[in-house]
Amino acid sequence: MEGGLAMSFKENMERLQAIVDEFETVSPDIETSLGLFEEGVRIIKESREYLENAKRKVTVLSDDGFTEKDAEDERD
Numbered sequence: 082m083e084g085g086l087a088m089s090f091k092e093n094m095e096r097l098q099a100i101v102d103e104f105e106t107v108s109p110d111i112e113t114s115l116g117l118f119e120e121g122v123r124i125i126k127e128s129r130e131y132l133e134n135a136k137r138k139v140t141v142l143s144d145d146g147f148t149e150k151d152a153e154d155e156r157d
Contacts, residue, residue: 090131093124100124 088096100121103109109117 090128093128093131097121097124097128 100117103117104114
């Protein structure tokens with residue numbers, strides 16, 4: 082879901098940190114806590130999907146048969 086994320090990966094991580102900070106410093110009421118928890122779970126799910134897609138891309142690029150030896154041979 083690279084292009085489908087509502088926020089960038091970096092923004093997701095920053096928001097997740099802000100949620101954690103809020104839990105650690107503010108002690109929100111139960112309704113707010115539940116909303117923050119749900120938002121955090123959604124962000125984690127989106128971020129996990131993003132990382133899994135990135136991992137697949139790296140695997141495809143790594144497994145395409147092109148090795149460092151091939152790169153060296155092309156330079157020669």
